Amino acid sequence: MKGHTLYLAALAFVFLFISVTAVSFAHPPSDITATYTPEGKKLVVSVKHQVPSVQNHYISEIIVTLDNKVIAKKTFTTQSSKTTQDVTFVVAENLNDKTVVVEAKCCVKGTLKKSFEFKKPEVKTDGSGAAPQPAPAASKAPAATKSPAAIKAPSLPATPITKGAGSSKGKASPYPTATKKTN
Secondary structure, eight states: OHHHHHHHHHHHHHHHHHHHHHHHHOOOOOEEEEEEETTTTEEEEEEEOOOSOTTTSOEEEEEEEETTEEEEEEEOSSOSSSSEEEEEEEOSSOOBTEEEEEEEEESSSOEEEEEEEEOOOOOOOOSSSOOOOOOOOOOOOOOOOOOGGGSOOOOOOOOOOOSSTTOSSSOOOSSOOOOOOOO
């Protein structure tokens, strides 16, 4: 019986050690970034959260609020990668010149909140009241080419011309020879 009690005590100690160790490795998200694109009203949120296992330790929820009202919310059962949880929300509100709060919760321990203000993009004009025109795209100059006159034809090796096609006097030339046609 004494051995059985000692075994249970050791098992309880191991369980307690593993539980404390797991909690000690748990941590809240370390950073949040957010970008807003007015066209399409897309809010892209990336939560930095370094984890060893995306199935056991992950960002469980991301909540976006505007004026204390939830405008977007997503829950997760795993993390996008070992370093971040990424999500794109399509929001009904125009977020230009407004402040939103993004809250990210870790499934094990901790929460991080961060505020973002998305400034309306400034449109610059040239003073004439006309809408600015985008700069023409840079085009690549065509590759330099040589004119036909500048291209030199390869020279053929000089070979002695033998008289008659079947002449035994000279060696046979590897090049065809011209023969004069007689009438």
